[in-house]
Amino acid sequence: xxxxxxxxxxxxxxxxxxxxxxxxxxxxxxxxxxxxxxxxxxxxxxxxxxxxxxxxxxxxxxxxxxxxxxxxxxxxxxxxxxxxxxxxxxxxxxxxxxxxxxxxxxxxxxxxxxxxxxxxxxxxxxxxxxxxxxxxxxxxxxxxxxxxxxxxxxxxxxxxxxxxxxxxxxxxxxxxxxxxxxxxxxxxxxxxxxxxxxxxxxxxxxxxxxxxxxxxxxxxxxxxxxxxxxxxxxxxxxxxxxxxxxxxxxxxxxxxxxxxxxxxxxxxxxxxxxxxxxxxxxxxxxxxxxxxxxxxxxxxxxxxxxxxxxxxxxxxxxxxxxxxxxxxxxxxxxxxxxxxxxxxxxxxxxxxxxxxxxxxxxxxxxxxxxxxxxxxxxxxxxxxxxxxxxxxxxxxxxxxxxxxxxxxxxxxxxxxxxxxxxxxxxxxxx
Ligand code: LRH
Ligand code: MN
Ligand code: MN
Numbered sequence: 001x002x003x004x005x006x007x008x009x010x011x012x013x014x015x016x017x018x019x020x021x022x023x024x025x026x027x028x029x030x031x032x033x034x035x036x037x038x039x040x041x042x043x044x045x046x047x048x049x050x051x052x053x054x055x056x057x058x059x060x061x062x063x064x065x066x067x068x069x070x071x072x073x074x075x076x077x078x079x080x081x082x083x084x085x086x087x088x089x090x091x092x093x094x095x096x097x098x099x100x101x102x103x104x105x106x107x108x109x110x111x112x113x114x115x116x117x118x119x120x121x122x123x124x125x126x127x128x129x130x131x132x133x134x135x136x137x138x139x140x141x142x143x144x145x146x147x148x149x150x151x152x153x154x155x156x157x158x159x160x161x162x163x164x165x166x167x168x169x170x171x172x173x174x175x176x177x178x179x180x181x182x183x184x185x186x187x188x189x190x191x192x193x194x195x196x197x198x199x200x201x202x203x204x205x206x207x208x209x210x211x212x213x214x215x216x217x218x219x220x221x222x223x224x225x226x227x228x229x230x231x232x233x234x235x236x237x238x239x240x241x242x243x244x245x246x247x248x249x250x251x252x253x254x255x256x257x258x259x260x261x262x263x264x265x266x267x268x269x270x271x272x273x274x275x276x277x278x279x280x281x282x283x284x285x286x287x288x289x290x291x292x293x294x295x296x297x298x299x300x301x302x303x304x305x306x307x308x309x310x311x312x313x314x315x316x317x318x319x320x321x322x323x324x325x326x327x328x329x330x331x332x333x334x335x336x337x338x339x340x341x342x343x344x345x346x347x348x349x350x351x352x353x354x355x356x357x358x359x360x361x362x363x364x365x366x367x368x369x370x371x372x373x374x375x376x377x378x379x380x381x382x383x384x385x386x387x388x389x390x391x392x393x394x395x396x397x398x399x400x401x402x403x404x405x406x407x408x409x410x411x412x413x414x415x416x417x418x419x420x421x422x423x424x425x426x427x428x429x430x
Pocket of ligand 1: 057127179219221254281289327
């Protein structure tokens with residue numbers, strides 16, 4: 001029996017209040033789909049099978065470089081974080097796995113696995129951290145980690161990644177995501193070629209230690225914390241890494257890690273074409289790596305990314321199973337609410353992309369009918385698929401209106417009594 005963090009009676013009572021509108025909206029939408037030959041049940045079934053992992057670090061208030069303003073009942077440890085993740089999954093039924101970050105989430109491995117099992121949660125990709133120094137480590141990452149000029153520092157960073165693999169093996173993870181902060185702040189500070197050579201050599205050692213059924217995701221990022229150059233700055237470099245390392249190495253696309261206005265959906269298409277799309281860190285942004293909630297700023301862009309994913313599924317691209325993960329930082333919202341909202345937005349984009357009439361689109365592309373091609377995408381995007389999302393949640397035992405159910409549950413107030421108020425101070429995480 002899975003331990004439920006919110007009483008199932010409360011979820012049922014909340015669902016009863018919403019049952020009537022959902023039934024009538026779902027039926028109406030089904031009828032509308034029927035007129036154009038789309039079976040709503042098949043869309044609902046596909047949406048129900050679509051899952052996204054929650055980042056353990058996302059359930060705490062992130063803060064910025066300037067300050068952190070913690071909320072009430074901030075998780076004290078990975079065990080509290082997992083409780084919060086379980087709430088998100090219970091209500092959305094869309095987030096059965098959690099992505100851990102080491103050393104932030106270091107704990108006894110038997111207890112960690114037992115806690116996940118008790119809550120019905122699995123573990124998605126492990127994330128290593130060589131972008132900040134851990135207490136007591138011998139060598140500092142101030143001037144880099146896997147690409148550092150000093151061999152002992154590189155060895156330490158490699159060792160940390162190997163430890164992440166070992167932790168992951170014990171808890172059932174199947175992937176390691178490596179993001180490094182390595183780079184430079186001044187022209188001339190580092191040698192572009194030599195630092196990339198050192199990075200590749202370090203990654204090759206990590207790749208060697210990877211179990212056969214694991215994947216190694218490298219994550220590119222244009223800038224920050226390095227402000228002049230980063231070693232893994234864009235998808236081109238990322239592709240070179242994945243290609244150089246071997247078949248288990250793939251590229252991870254964090255939506256916030258590009259220059260404003262970059263055509264991310266096109267990057268996604270290219271990586272799919274060459275078999276190197278490993279997965280995503282979903283979030284949204286207006287300026288930089290803002291880590292805002294998925295779909296909060298540009299939901300059409302999220303839809304266009306999903307349009308490429310569904311197109312690949314539709315074409316039956318071989319070996320195509322990208323990892324879906326959220327990577328957000330919450331400064332002004334309750335992190336649980338933001339993550340619930342993002343999981344729903346991600347499913348919304350998926351559902352809308354499933355509605356694209358691909359045959360019609362093929363025809364318009366062949367005829368160079370730009371207007372109708374665009375309209376075909378817009379028609380799918382404009383469809384209000386909320387009844388499908390809500391029905392998928394309801395059928396799986398989740399909440400029709402998860403944020404209202406969460407608020408009605410009083411979960412935050414309850415944990416605030418158990419978890420001491422945390423310090424409000426300067427400096428956040430990336
Ligand atoms: C870097 C990043 C990366 C880290 C996470 C905390 O900006 O996106 O994925 O692991 O933030
Ligand atoms: Mn990320
Ligand atoms: Mn980021």
